[in-house]
Amino acid sequence: MKPFCRDTWVEVDLDAISANVASFRRHIPETTGIMAVVKADGYGHGAVHVGQEALRSGADSLAVAMLDEAVVLREAGITAPVLVLGYTPVDSVETASRLGIELTAYHADWIIQANERIEQAGAKPIGIHIKTDTGMGRLGVRTAEELLHVVRALEQSPFLDWTGIFTHFACADEEDTTHVRRQHQQFQELLAALREAGKTLPRVHCCNTAAAIVFPEWGYDTIRLGIGLYGLYPSPFLKQRAQVKLVPALSLKTRISHVKTAAEAMTVSYGATYTAKPGETIATLPIGYADGFSRSLSNRGFVLHEGRRSPIVGRVCMDQIMVRLNGASAKVGDEVVLYGRLGTEEISLDEVAELVGTINYEIPCMLNYRLPRVYRKDGKVSEVFHPLTMT
Numbered sequence: 405m406k407p408f409c410r411d412t413w414v415e416v417d418l419d420a421i422s423a424n425v426a427s428f429r430r431h432i433p434e435t436t437g438i439m440a441v442v443k444a445d446g447y448g449h450g451a452v453h454v455g456q457e458a459l460r461s462g463a464d465s466l467a468v469a470m471l472d473e474a475v476v477l478r479e480a481g482i483t484a485p486v487l488v489l490g491y492t493p494v495d496s497v498e499t500a501s502r503l504g505i506e507l508t509a510y511h512a513d514w515i516i517q518a519n520e521r522i523e524q525a526g527a528k529p530i531g532i533h534i535k536t537d538t539g540m541g542r543l544g545v546r547t548a549e550e551l552l553h554v555v556r557a558l559e560q561s562p563f564l565d566w567t568g569i570f571t572h573f574a575c576a577d578e579e580d581t582t583h584v585r586r587q588h589q590q591f592q593e594l595l596a597a598l599r600e601a602g603k604t605l606p607r608v609h610c611c612n613t614a615a616a617i618v619f620p621e622w623g624y625d626t627i628r629l630g631i632g633l634y635g636l637y638p639s640p641f642l643k644q645r646a647q648v649k650l651v652p653a654l655s656l657k658t659r660i661s662h663v664k665t666a667a668e669a670m671t672v673s674y675g676a677t678y679t680a681k682p683g684e685t686i687a688t689l690p691i692g693y694a695d696g697f698s699r700s701l702s703n704r705g706f707v708l709h710e711g712r713r714s715p716i717v718g719r720v721c722m723d724q725i726m727v728r729l730n731g732a733s734a735k736v737g738d739e740v741v742l743y744g745r746l747g748t749e750e751i752s753l754d755e756v757a758e759l760v761g762t763i764n765y766e767i768p769c770m771l772n773y774r775l776p777r778v779y780r781k782d783g784k785v786s787e788v789f790h791p792l793t794m795t
């Protein structure tokens with residue numbers, strides 16, 4: 405039986421994931437580990453499949469945004485260390501204890517309450533990474549005094565183990581390195597304050613993809629590799645520098661569901677915003693904004709058919725789009741590439757992000773449960789996972 409009934413799918417090249425891990429492995433110090441960031445369901449690529457491939461390829465831990473995402477990894481049989489990067493409500497700490505998930509903390513009160521809950525539950529201790537805010541302005545302690553207060557709370561919490569300390573950079577992907585250097589300096593000062601107070605540092609980490617590319621010497625115990633794992637550069641500026649070779653892992657493909665040639669002028673889609681001229685070939689494709697294919701690509705985006713770029717014409721609908729094909733040989737069932745390569749042509753996530761007015765991170769994260777994922781390994785299909793029908 406066909407694993408999915410609509411011929412529109414995400415294709416994830418696990419060989420690219422593996423190659424991207426290897427590229428960073430060569431770029432960072434030997435003593436620095438790789439924490440693969442698979443939050444947001446692997447930036448839309450599938451957290452379990454990407455996490456497993458990253459671990460097979462040299463990553464030694466995984467990171468997610470929330471505890472629920474970590475539960476999915478454990479339920480899939482992943483036993484590697486998993487860190488929750490975001491805030492976890494204290495009433496969820498037993499789950500982290502049961503599954504051996506590390507959490508992020510930056511409040512002494514939270515630490516005291518978490519310790520009490522784990523003790524009351526008779527559960528096993530959990531690892532805690534302290535988050536420092538050196539200039540991201542999001543989560544974390546900001547001063548040495550706050551940091552030492554949190555450390556002391558941890559030291560008085562027998563059911564919590566201090567296993568890490570980290571910070572997150574706000575501008576590491578920019579050409580001007582003033583802000584990122586200031587953040588790193590602040591992070592170093594916080595680490596120095598801990599040493600001066602006689603503390604033994606746990607795992608230290610600060611680099612996201614951008615900082616790992618530009619400042620591999622700041623790798624410390626591990627980098628937190630997100631967008632680069634998926635073969636995308638954090639910014640157009642870093643893509644130009646290309647110090648690390650990356651291979652995009654994601655493609656989005658579909659098949660033509662209808663083809664017609666305009667006998668006379670013919671309007672296309674809602675709002676009749678496009679009028680096909682006589683003789684133009686218009687194809688309908690089964691994908692729309694309800695799949696996470698942005699409506700702002702209406703009359704702006706392109707697709708690849710028979711190795712040629714064809715424009716999206718008319719408004720993107722909830723479930724379908726129309727394109728003007730440049731080859732009259734088009735027929736129902738022909739494969740069309742919406743994101744990715746075909747021959748020498750490519751529609752990159754960077755291009756789509758530019759058209760949509762966002763960053764490349766958001767484009768794959770928008771792709772949702774309606775799209776099955778076809779995983780390829782060693783050049784052939786290794787598995788199909790359909791979020792809509794498979795739990």
Ligand SMILES: Cc1ncc(COP(=O)(O)O)cc1O
Nearest residue numbers: 489572612613628629630631
């Ligand atoms: C705390 C934290 N750490 C790391 C990442 C990964 O960033 P990139 O995708 O830019 O590598 C995200 C994040 O929120």
